[in-house]
Amino acid sequence: MIAEAGHYALVLALALALIQSTVPIVGARLRDPALMNVARSTALAQLLFAGLSFLALTTLYVTSDFSVANVFENSHSAKPLLYKITGVWGNHEGSMLLWVSILALFGGLVAAFGNNLPLSLRAHVLAVQGWIAAAFYLFILMTSNPFLRLAQPPLEGRDLNPVLQDIGLAVHPPMLYLGYVGFSIAFSFAVAALIEGRIDAAWARWVRPWTLVAWIFLTLGIAMGSYWAYYELGWGGWWFWDPVENASLMPWLSGTALLHSAVVMEKRNALKVWTILLAILTFSLSLLGTFLVRSGVLTSVHAFATDPTRGVFILLILCVFIGGSLTLYMWRASSLKQGGLFAPISREGALVLNNLFLTTACATVFIGTLYPLALEMLTGEKISVGAPFFNLTFGPLFVPLLLAMPFGPLLAWKRGDLRGVTQRLMAAGIAALLAVALVWAWTTGGAALAPLAIGLGVFVIAGSIVDMAERTMLFRLPFGGAFRRARGLPRAAWGTAFAHAGIGVALIGIVCESTWNTEYIGTMKPNDVARLAGYELTLKDVTQRQGPNFRESLARFKVTRGGDEIGEMTPSKRNFTARQSSTTEAALLSRGASQLYISLGEEAAGGAVAVRMYHKPLVLMIWWGPVLMAFGGLLSLSDRRLRVGAPKPAKASRALQPAE
Structure with missing residues (x-):
């Protein structure tokens, strides 16, 4: 009965998603608050039934019910309880159920905590979430049903893939999915803004916390996956430029660009069209990662499915959502008014430069990952694109980005003083040069550029320290006054400093491990x-x-x-x-x-x-860096300015009033 109840809950969740995807849009067209509020109730109900379905599958695994095909294929009665639970998402069907349950969770969170959103915007956002959820419920029910019964139940299961019987499986996939799926909220906000033809600084304030949550989880998920591969596979490597690893890196790069672009939009009401495009592309890259893992086009330790029917279905979902959203973007983007202007040397300019390098790096990884697949599909020729390509193309793009990183937070908005910022960063530059000299003096062998790379990491870390010292006037005020200024700083400022320092820490770890291993x-x-x-x-x-x-x-x-x-x-x-x-x-x-x-x-x-x-040597710094970055993200997320939400517009029509 538990399997049938889980299957029935999944069908009900699909029905609710279909209602959620249609009725609120009709309500927005008719400006009917009652119909628009249907989005909130259906999103919460959908979360309930998706959660019940996932709970049912977990119960089947814990009780070792081998009459269910999915449990028989991926579990064993002698397996420890922890791995029985993690085995729920250690396979294609169960991981897709986790994927769609997290999607329902984010939709439910928007419904529960989105009362400060304009009613029509919330209705459109949840409707788009409903479209995505309905597509994946159909995918699960038609091609990947985890509740199918066996006609003759066996006495024992086939056990879970031994590589997946590790504590890493309990942490890595859920975190990765929270990142992947979390970007669906930014996507839904972008599509909703295009449907309404309205986007402003308030929109950026609303979308930024959701993007930040997804970015934090994706950062931790990628780091946990890297550490898991490091100790579990026995090769001693922490990153292999595996296509599925690249599939998680691409939305992280795009999502990082989106976070910075949303800051410009919120502060200066600029980069509107670019921010919308990044929101669409980030979730599109998350969908692409789902396709690569589920379609069977890749042979990888990460890949689950080999059934081409599933690949075609997901490819259809990709075409509908990516193609549809980009078509809507081309149609409506020209109607979105651009915001304030700014000089090239300014904080906005630094953030645009950041976006340029991040998106170029993302495009490099995209080409290196998909080109071999496209070539094989078109010509039948098989080629391998590995570490040499990515190291020669991806690495150099990050050097100017890291050099510019300490300058950005110190530049003023609209028009900055580059000479003044350079003078303030003199201490960071001296620290970097000292680090280069010390590494050259104390080490032998290895790459000639390794000391310079370590100096660059030190420059990024010292730049973050200089930024906070300048904000608190550490050396210009008595310690008590500087401490009071530090306590009064926005948490987002501290979060930025920690996140940037985390990148420097990770860089030092990467260079030391790669060079002197x-x-x-x-x-x-x-x-x-x-x-x-x-x-x-x-x-x-x-x-x-x-x-x-x-x-x-x-x-x-x-x-x-x-x-x-x-x-x-x-x-x-x-x-x-x-x-x-x-x-x-x-x-x-x-x-x-x-x-x-x-x-x-x-x-x-x-x-x-x-x-x-x-x-x-210093290998743990590779993972301390992402943890520091995620901690910075959490500090930013706890900033009161994000928690109170966006300011209400002074003049708003009835349809744009905050939801009740």
Whole structure:
């Protein structure tokens, strides 16, 4: 009964989405508040039924109901409870149900907390959300139903893909989906503005918190996925320029540009047409990522589906929403009035430059990801576009962007003083030069440009510190006065500083790990010693043990440095009998921001085991940076100016009055 109830709830959610997508638009046309308010009630009801459907599938997994095909294919009765729950979205059907449940969640949040929105705008936004939801409910019900029953229920399931039986699966996909799907709100606001033919600074104030929420989750989701690949796959790499990784990076780049563009629009009522276009493109890139994972056009550790029917259905959704929104954009964009003018040397100009580099970098990743697919489809020729292409095209675009980053917050709106800002950034420049000199003096080998890249990271971090010092007048007022000014600063200012500093931190980690990473590969027997970056790693023994649904070979390594014992590392290799496959569980030992990394290979003759060891200097800074960026986003989100919403227009028609 639980499976049937979940399926029925999904059908009811579809019916509500269809009502939500039509009735409020009719109400907006007729200027009927009652019909427009239908959007709010149906969005909340849709959230209820989508949540019940997802809860039903989770219950089926927890109780190991193998009469449901989806549970049989992706679960096992001996699997730990955590992985039974995470297995719900560790497959195509369940992950799509999570996707559409999060979509319903965002629609419900707009309905519940969007009372400060004009009634017609809220009706249009929720109607567009209804269109998107209806399309994906149809997709699930017609091609990817997670509640299908088996005629002859088996006694045991096939188990979840062993690579996915990790705590990372509990965090990475939900965060990524909250980012992907969260951008649907910005898309809905953009389409609603085009339908109404009205966009202003208040619109930017309304859309910015929703975009910021999605950006925070996508930042954390990408970082968690990178760390998961780093320790789970056993290769020691943290980014592979995999097409599906690129599919998550593209909306992040576009969404970052959208956030900065919305700031210009809110403060100066400028860049209206560009901001609308970015909102459309960001969610379009999220849909593209969904297509790449679900269509079967890619073979990847991330890809779920291989059924071409599903790919065609999602391609149809892409064409309707991307093509429809861009057509509406071309039709209505010319009617949107442009806002205030500004000089090239100004904060607006710096943000436009930021947008230029971010969107160009996004286009570079887009071409590098889709060109091989398009070429194979048109000519049958298979080519591979990998790290060399992206490093040579994507990297150089970020150098001028990072150089300009500290200047932006210090420039004045409308017209800035570049010479004055340069003088204020002199301390940051000196700190960067000192960092370059120290790295050159203390390191040997590696890329010649690595010290310069580290200096650039230091410049970005020091620039953020200078910005806050200037705002608080740290060295021009007594400490008490500067502290009071710091407390009075908008949280968004602090958020910007933390987010920019996070990029500098990540850059330093990337450069150090990529340049001075050391590696040892070989076979070892008990009591053999491997020496790596000044550490001695002694293999003590290799033992066997039984896990809940796997058999594990566990190696113990004693780690010493200069004769002093530092700790013990226990990498393992797990064999899952139900799936007839194995995974490598790497062992990590952190020393400050650096790590020792050991993964096991196959067992050799005579009791020897293949090992792969790394010393990765400052590697943890790669992930500390995104966490710092997300923290900056949270600070900005908590800014009172965003929480109170946009100011009400002085003169508004009845249809544009705040919703009740």
